[in-house]
Amino acid sequence: MSTAVLVGHRLSKVYGELRVLDRVDFHVGQGEAVGVVGPNGAGKTTLLNVLTGVVAASEGTVRLDGRDITGMRPEKRCRHGIGRAFQIPRPFGGMTVLENVFVGASAGAGLRGNTAYERCIDVLTTCGLIDLANRRAVSLGLLHRKRLELARALATGPRVLLLDEIGAGLTEAEADQLVGLILRLRLLGIAVVWIEHLVPVLVQVVDRLVCMESGRVIADGPPDAVLRDPAVVDAYLGKAVVSA
Amino acid sequence: MAAFWSVKRSDTTSHVGSGALALAVVGLAVVPQVWNASVVQQLTTLLILVMLAAMWNALSGYAGLVSVGQQSFIGFGAYTTIFLTQQGVAPYLAVALAPLAAAGLAICLAPLVLRLRGGQFAVGTWVVAEAIALMVMLDHGLGGGTGVSLRGLNVLPSHIRRAYTYWLALAFVVLLLGLLFLLLRSRSGAALQAIRDDEHAAASVGVRTAPLKLAIYVLAGFGCGAAGALTLANTLFIQPRSIFGVHWSAFMIFMVLVGGLGTFEGPIVGAVVFFAIQNWFSDGGPWYLIGLGAVAVAFALFLPRGLWSVVSQGRQIQLLPVGYHLSRRPTP
Numbered sequence: 327m328s329t330a331v332l333v334g335h336r337l338s339k340v341y342g343e344l345r346v347l348d349r350v351d352f353h354v355g356q357g358e359a360v361g362v363v364g365p366n367g368a369g370k371t372t373l374l375n376v377l378t379g380v381v382a383a384s385e386g387t388v389r390l391d392g393r394d395i396t397g398m399r400p401e402k403r404c405r406h407g408i409g410r411a412f413q414i415p416r417p418f419g420g421m422t423v424l425e426n427v428f429v430g431a432s433a434g435a436g437l438r439g440n441t442a443y444e445r446c447i448d449v450l451t452t453c454g455l456i457d458l459a460n461r462r463a464v465s466l467g468l469l470h471r472k473r474l475e476l477a478r479a480l481a482t483g484p485r486v487l488l489l490d491e492i493g494a495g496l497t498e499a500e501a502d503q504l505v506g507l508i509l510r511l512r513l514l515g516i517a518v519v520w521i522e523h524l525v526p527v528l529v530q531v532v533d534r535l536v537c538m539e540s541g542r543v544i545a546d547g548p549p550d551a552v553l554r555d556p557a558v559v560d561a562y563l564g565k566a567v568v569s570a
Numbered sequence: 571m572a573a574f575w576s577v578k579r580s581d582t583t584s585h586v587g588s589g590a591l592a593l594a595v596v597g598l599a600v601v602p603q604v605w606n607a608s609v610v611q612q613l614t615t616l617l618i619l620v621m622l623a624a625m626w627n628a629l630s631g632y633a634g635l636v637s638v639g640q641q642s643f644i645g646f647g648a649y650t651t652i653f654l655t656q657q658g659v660a661p662y663l664a665v666a667l668a669p670l671a672a673a674g675l676a677i678c679l680a681p682l683v684l685r686l687r688g689g690q691f692a693v694g695t696w697v698v699a700e701a702i703a704l705m706v707m708l709d710h711g712l713g714g715g716t717g718v719s720l721r722g723l724n725v726l727p728s729h730i731r732r733a734y735t736y737w738l739a740l741a742f743v744v745l746l747l748g749l750l751f752l753l754l755r756s757r758s759g760a761a762l763q764a765i766r767d768d769e770h771a772a773a774s775v776g777v778r779t780a781p782l783k784l785a786i787y788v789l790a791g792f793g794c795g796a797a798g799a800l801t802l803a804n805t806l807f808i809q810p811r812s813i814f815g816v817h818w819s820a821f822m823i824f825m826v827l828v829g830g831l832g833t834f835e836g837p838i839v840g841a842v843v844f845f846a847i848q849n850w851f852s853d854g855g856p857w858y859l860i861g862l863g864a865v866a867v868a869f870a871l872f873l874p875r876g877l878w879s880v881v882s883q884g885r886q887i888q889l890l891p892v893g894y895h896l897s898r899r900p901t902p
Contacts, residue, residue: 378774404776412774418767420832421760424577424896429764432757434776442757443577447896456575459896482775 331356331517332377332408332486337386339372339541346372348541349386354486359508359518361528361549364538365562370521371413373538374488377519378410379403391485404434409484413491413521415471417478419464423455426463426474427481434482445481452510453477454503469500476507486517493524501527525553525563537562576899579755580891588891598740602733610732614804616845617739618797619825621746623837623844625793626822628750631832632759633786634766636688638819639695642679642702643672643791645814647798649706652718652808656711661722665738665799672795676788684783687769696816703814717809720802735803742796749789754834754892758782766832824862828869830876834892839877 334352338345347369354360362370375381377388379400387396390406398406418426424446431437431445450456453473458466463474472492479487489508493501501524508518508531522528528535528549535552537545539561545552552558580588602610622640629635650671654664679698686694707715723731753759764772765779773779802808821844829840847865851858869876 380770380774400770400773401776401778404774410774412771416768416771418764418771420767421763422894424894425760425763428894429760429772429777430775433761433764433772433778436776438757443894446577447575450896456896478775 329356330354331358331391332519333389334373334377335387335389337373337376337388338384339369339376339381340384345541347376347383350538350541350543352377352536352543354517354519356485357512357515357517358534359512359520359532361532361535362519362521362538363523363525363528363535363558363562364544367540368538369541370538371490372541374410374490374519374521378408378488401433404482404484405436407483407485409434409479409482409487409516411472411475411479411487411489411492413494415468415475417463417466417471417474420462422460422462423466423474423477424450424459427455427477430478430481431483445483449477449481453480453507468495469503472496472504473507476511480511480516484516486519487511489518489520489522491521491523493522493527505530529553574899575896578895578897579893581895584891595740595744599737602729602736607729607732610729610736611804612849614732614736614739614800616841617736617743618800618804619821619841619845620743620838621739621793621797621800622818622822623825623829623841624743624747624750625790625797626819627826627829627831627833627837628786628793629790630766631826631836632754632762632766633783634769635684635783635787636692637695637790638692638816639683639697639699640790640794640822641814641816641818642695642699643675643794644798644801644818645699645703645706645810646675647672647795648802648808648813649712649798649810650795651799651802652712652720655720655722661720661803662734662738665735665803668799669742669792669796672798673788673792675795676791677784679791680784680787684780684787696819699814699816703810706810706814715810717807719807723803723806732804735800738803739800742793742800746789746793746796751834751892753785753789758785759892760894762786763832824866826876827866827874828876830878833876833878833882835881836876836878839881843877 330353332354334350337347337350339347350373352373364370372381376383379398383396387394395403395406427446427449428442431442435445437445450459453476455473455477458470466474493504505527512518520528520532532549534547535549536543537552537558544561545555545558601613626640629637647668650668651664654667655661683691683694683698706712712718761777762782764777765782769779798813825840825844826837828843830836851861
């Protein structure tokens, strides 16, 4: 296995009586793509929130390249190489597409002047947004908003990109385009953690699948093995899908 | 791919615009030599309104901090001027120093109010303003609730005094708009707007939210403190009920919404409109206020992006360029 970039060790998140995350061990290797599946309420988004620092873990540690970042604020984690795309796109609506990406390149990657502009142009080209660069983000449709979400995270120069259900709400053709885009990111050596309910889309991209239920990891391994795991079938997939 | 594209920050329109603004400042500087003292006093009021509109826009339009309590700093600037003159500081020096004290107040208040979000921030800032007003009213040394005069300026002939106050106001307008322009044009400008649009998403792409919000809050405190001190120098008498009044916030919101929230030029346009309405209709008593409210409602319904959006419609005109524009390089 390649060396781990991002490691969560025994991560828990407790709200009152409710254990949303229960001693989860999680890791993603350099350039590796990991899919995270599981029923609603399994703790998938909470896991991402704890990894990115939006939510503080009740216990456990998060390490990036071996360095403990558990107490770090989200903006600092980003500058150390953790990029994130939200489930519902959160564009900076009052700014143009270019300016959205520029924030990532300048604040996230610390680039200045022409270096920052070149990063923006590269990222916008990769994500197919270059022709929309001067449009206000608020005027974009869903697919383009999702691409902008990716572009903005990409501009920060991440070592690992955390994607939260970015396929939700897209048509099959649009989802395919998204897969093409993420495969290109993998070529750039960026590790990907992708939460997604669209399992057929996910398996085209990921090396490894993690299934969560009730705040725990119930399976972790190669996609086809995980999808055949009886516990996963029981908790998430249902029998019909597997026989199909 | 970068070879085909380039990012531009200014164009001919903005070069012309920046030049025109510089000329306008020169034109404004000679006003006291041309017009009589009452015009000069009126224009001082306009300059103060421009300052206030620009500062409220910096808070709300660029950082998403919708304040209903900037009168804290207006009142604090005015009363600091009174306090300093009581300690023997020359009046105009006191007016120039008071904004720094207001910036100090902003630094002290920031840990309290900047942790609040949205509506909480709006109400919280208002409560702070009322609390400061009450403390001033309880201080008899500062004239208590009945008000206090600025002494030391009436020794100057009135036309000289008005000219000095006007020039000081003009200097503050240039300073404040200049600082705001530099801040918005720097990398922090884009980061600030990102905070305005979505603070969590901004943090997720690496924006240091806390220091930027503090910077803009302190700048707005400084600017509103200057507006308060200059209001005192312009009228020579203040009462806590009026200098700490929430009507200031209403005026600021009005000017910025009418002119164009989140644009550099809009608040200046809004201040001119408000100044005109105030001069022509303020004799109308309650009808004036009803009219003002009706205009605000009409703008909110029919022109939510303000007058500047009509001027710049579709052409992205920026007299002072603070944005970024992608254009195709001409092929050789």
